[in-house]
Amino acid sequence: MSGIMIKTAIYGMVRVIYDLIGGVRWEWGMLVLVIGAATTLFGVLYALMQHDLKRLLAYHSVENIGIILLGLGMSMVFIGFGHPAAGILGLIAALYHTLNHAVFKGLLFLGAGSILHSARLRNLNDMGGLIRSMPRTAFYFLIGALAISALPPLNGFVSEWLTFQTALQAPALKNGVVRSLLPLFAAILALAGALTAMCFVKVYGVAFLGQPRKIGVRARFPATGGQQDPKSGSDPDFPPHDAGNMERFGMAWLAGGCFVLGLFPTSFLLMLNRVGVSLTGHGLSDEALESSWLWLVPTASAQASYSPVIFLLVIVGVILLTFLLVRRFYHGRVRFADPWDCGFPAQTSRMQDTADAFGQPIRHVFGPLYLMERHMPAPDDAAPRFSLKIEDRHWYLVYLPVARLAAYLSSKIGLLQRGRISIYLLYSFVTLIALLVFVR
Amino acid sequence: MNDLPGIAFQLLQSVFVVLAAPLLVGWLNKCRAWLQNRAAPSIWLPYYTLAKLFHKDAVIARDASPLFRFTPYVLFGCMWLAAGIVPVLATNLPFAPAADIVALVGVFALARVFSALAAMDIGTSFGGLGARREMLIGFLAEPAMLMTMFTAAFISGSTQLTSIVDTLARREFAIYPSLAFAAAAFLMVLLAENARIPVDNPTTHLELTMVHEALILEYSARHLALVEWAVAIKLFAYMTIGFALFVPWGIAATGDWAALPMAIAALGAKLALAGAGLALIETLLAKLRIFMVTEFLSTAFLLAVLGMLIHFLVSA
Numbered sequence: 001m002s003g004i005m006i007k008t009a010i011y012g013m014v015r016v017i018y019d020l021i022g023g024v025r026w027e028w029g030m031l032v033l034v035i036g037a038a039t040t041l042f043g044v045l046y047a048l049m050q051h052d053l054k055r056l057l058a059y060h061s062v063e064n065i066g067i068i069l070l071g072l073g074m075s076m077v078f079i080g081f082g083h084p085a086a087g088i089l090g091l092i093a094a095l096y097h098t099l100n101h102a103v104f105k106g107l108l109f110l111g112a113g114s115i116l117h118s119a120r121l122r123n124l125n126d127m128g129g130l131i132r133s134m135p136r137t138a139f140y141f142l143i144g145a146l147a148i149s150a151l152p153p154l155n156g157f158v159s160e161w162l163t164f165q166t167a168l169q170a171p172a173l174k175n176g177v178v179r180s181l182l183p184l185f186a187a188i189l190a191l192a193g194a195l196t197a198m199c200f201v202k203v204y205g206v207a208f209l210g211q212p213r214k215i216g217v218r219a220r221f222p223a224t225g226g227q228q229d230p231k232s233g234s235d236p237d238f239p240p241h242d243a244g245n246m247e248r249f250g251m252a253w254l255a256g257g258c259f260v261l262g263l264f265p266t267s268f269l270l271m272l273n274r275v276g277v278s279l280t281g282h283g284l285s286d287e288a289l290e291s292s293w294l295w296l297v298p299t300a301s302a303q304a305s306y307s308p309v310i311f312l313l314v315i316v317g318v319i320l321l322t323f324l325l326v327r328r329f330y331h332g333r334v335r336f337a338d339p340w341d342c343g344f345p346a347q348t349s350r351m352q353d354t355a356d357a358f359g360q361p362i363r364h365v366f367g368p369l370y371l372m373e374r375h376m377p378a379p380d381d382a383a384p385r386f387s388l389k390i391e392d393r394h395w396y397l398v399y400l401p402v403a404r405l406a407a408y409l410s411s412k413i414g415l416l417q418r419g420r421i422s423i424y425l426l427y428s429f430v431t432l433i434a435l436l437v438f439v440r
Numbered sequence: 441m442n443d444l445p446g447i448a449f450q451l452l453q454s455v456f457v458v459l460a461a462p463l464l465v466g467w468l469n470k471c472r473a474w475l476q477n478r479a480a481p482s483i484w485l486p487y488y489t490l491a492k493l494f495h496k497d498a499v500i501a502r503d504a505s506p507l508f509r510f511t512p513y514v515l516f517g518c519m520w521l522a523a524g525i526v527p528v529l530a531t532n533l534p535f536a537p538a539a540d541i542v543a544l545v546g547v548f549a550l551a552r553v554f555s556a557l558a559a560m561d562i563g564t565s566f567g568g569l570g571a572r573r574e575m576l577i578g579f580l581a582e583p584a585m586l587m588t589m590f591t592a593a594f595i596s597g598s599t600q601l602t603s604i605v606d607t608l609a610r611r612e613f614a615i616y617p618s619l620a621f622a623a624a625a626f627l628m629v630l631l632a633e634n635a636r637i638p639v640d641n642p643t644t645h646l647e648l649t650m651v652h653e654a655l656i657l658e659y660s661a662r663h664l665a666l667v668e669w670a671v672a673i674k675l676f677a678y679m680t681i682g683f684a685l686f687v688p689w690g691i692a693a694t695g696d697w698a699a700l701p702m703a704i705a706a707l708g709a710k711l712a713l714a715g716a717g718l719a720l721i722e723t724l725l726a727k728l729r730i731f732m733v734t735e736f737l738s739t740a741f742l743l744a745v746l747g748m749l750i751h752f753l754v755s756a
Contacts, residue, residue: 128563129503129563131505131507132503132505142507146550146553149549149553150546150549151546151549151550151553152539152543152546152547152550157543157546161542161543161546164542164586165542165599167590168590168593168594168599170594171594171597171752171755176752176753179752180748180749180752183587183590183594183748184745186586186590187583187586187587187741187745188583190545190582190583190586191579191582191583193549193582194549194575194578194579194582194583195579197549197552197553197575197578197579198572198575198576198578198579200553201553201556201557201560201571201575202572204557204560205556205557205559205560205561205568205571206560209505209507209557209560209561209563210560210561210562210563210568211503211563295537304540304542304598304599304600305537305538305540305600306538306539306540306542306543307537307538307539310535310538311521311538311539311543314521314524314535314538315517315518315521316517318516318517318520318521319513319514319516319517322513322516322517322520322666323513326494326662326666329494330494330495330662331497333497333498334497334498334499334500335497335498335499335500336499336500336501336502337499337500337501337502338501338502339501339502339503339562339563339564339658340501340564340657340658352560352563352564352565352568353560353565353568353569353571353572357568357572358568358571358572360572361572361573361575361576361730361731362576364731365576365731365734
């Protein structure tokens with residue numbers, strides 16, 4: 001779903017803008033950039049407020065579509081100003097991110113599905129410590145989380161890096177205002193990337209790390225559409241099990257895809273370049289095309305280059321070297337003890353940060369953006385309670401009016417449906433007459 | 441790629457940074473002690489501390505996952521990698537084209553994500569608290585950092601640190617007002633990212649105000665030593681990035697052995713001055729409330745953007 005369906009809009013946009021209309025104007029690009037930037041920020045900020053894992057991932061899809069739009073918008077701006085090389089770079093960045101998003105988001109949704117299947121949990125605030133019972137799922141999920149957070153050397157980083165490189169072509173533009181605005185959109189991309197990292201630290205830290213928050217308590221809702229699982233009520237100590245072989249296979253090839261797309265971007269770049277050539281008739285610079293598979297060079301090697309393979313080899317080598325040196329020169333003795341309680345012995349797993357608590361700095365910094373309902377306990381409350389409800393403004397501003405309009409229209413159209421055969425015959429008769437009158 | 445002096449320089453610089461980084465921390469602590477009228481500890485103290493920590497038995501919480509034990513090595517590896525990219529002693533290192541400044545920011549982000557995850561691994565309340573504050577500082581600092589880098593990249597037309605240094609160091613002397621703004625922004629980011637005083641107090645023992653210290657509360661012995669060492673390398677790397685962007689003079693070209701002693705001397709002088717300056721900042725300022733950090737780092741971002749706009753205005 002998230003991998004393919006929501007990309008059809010992007011496909012449609014690319015087709016319509018470059019193929020059907022042609023002659024791209026830079027003003028449209030600015031419009032796409034503004035919409036993309038707003039989408040990116042709102043998506044990630046609302047994702048940070050979620051504690052339902054699947055809904056959180058869905059908000060991240062919103063964010064990633066925004067990132068794709070940022071690349072697309074930059075591409076349109078450059079092409080509109082007559083810089084096709086930089087424009088193609090932006091288009092490739094957008095398409096590459098489209099591909100990347102399909103891979104890592106699929107991986108993350110599969111991971112969320114495995115958790116739902118084995119622990120029967122969807123609410124992050126009930127999870128915790130799943131890395132012990134589902135180590136393999138935890139491993140694959142970590143790869144997905146690092147990839148979506150745009151961390152090198154995985155695939156999310158490559159497409160964001162390409163978008164940054166597109167923004168860095170800004171000095172070539174004639175229009176001073178646009179030239180100074182483009183790097184600001186890159187800054188929004190950086191902000192979104194760092195916020196995504198925060199969000200996935202939250203997801204991973206709350207779901208897989210730490211202590212189980214609900215020991216022996218299964219969530220009440222049925223795992224799949226309606227049928228109650230026999231285990232959910234009767235055997236509260238049934239531990240969550242790791243994902244099965246088929247589930248793991250599904251995650252493994254997507255995780256492998258994250259690595260392949262992250263490590264060997266040049267060959268995919270060439271493929272996408274063909275798309276760019278067929279759409280606009282222009283391609284990347286010659287130096288970019290002639291670079292070997294090892295080096296990713298967007299324009300010229302003097303300007304920027306990135307080699308994920310060397311990057312990965314060096315980082316793995318350095319980590320191994322450190323490990324061996326430490327082991328060679330020092331003993332590896334380890335004692336196990338309770339975590340440090342800071343002088344307060346009654347630590348429980350409920351004292352860990354929950355998913356909502358983790359978003360608290362965001363609520364503080366970006367408070368006005370949310371529709372927040374908060375109940376703080378008074379100092380002299382007999383039964384102190386804290387409650388917090390966060391809702392999406394767009395739900396009330398956009399979706400509910402549209403839904404109401406649809407309901408209203410359908411109720412009006414419903415008047416036509418009388419359920420009497422004579423009335424339907426009348427409709428056919430009137431239609432026939434009308435056709436005879438108009439189609440002569 | 442196959443040049444021997446280049447690889448020799450690369451190895452030399454990487455090892456040099458790793459070995460010299462604790463000395464910078466020692467010098468910083470010494471300066472701070474002098475400024476605060478305390479008897480100053482030996483400048484070699486960080487090395488003794490590291491040696492002591494390496495010899496101790498590691499104490500690990502019972503429920504720690506493999507991620508917890510793996511993270512110190514990741515942190516150390518990331519910082520070592522960063523030390524290999526930044527032109528500290530020489531430009532045109534053979535490894536430098538593998539990662540530009542955007543990738544460098546990515547390396548620091550990778551280290552930050554892993555340290556935050558490790559902090560949440562044990563499941564104590566302070567770990568989670570530290571993790572969320574660290575990520576708050578991270579997402580505030582990252583755009584400001586990138587804008588600073590972009591300003592330098594626009595001036596030199598490249599995102600490779602090596603080319604930036606080459607253009608800035610070997611140009612005819614000119615004053616770039618945009619770089620002044622960028623330098624101020626970079627200093628603020630440096631303070632925030634390295635958990636220095638207006639943002640975080642590296643010497644605090646009060647858990648509630650901790651940011652960085654809360655992350656590593658559960659580490660001990662060799663793991664703690666690796667984390668502390670990585671922190672020292674990070675400070676070193678940030679300072680040398682600052683030098684590369686704003687005061688690049690005196691750096692050697694790869695393969696130029698004759699210029700190497702000069703480069704080391706220049707670097708030593710710059711680091712001594714910068715360390716003293718940092719100690720002065722830490723003595724003069726008080727720690728900010730955590731939500732004032734937002735304003736601190738937004739100011740840094742605005743300064744960086746101003747620098748970039750000025751560059752466009754002047755060069756247009």
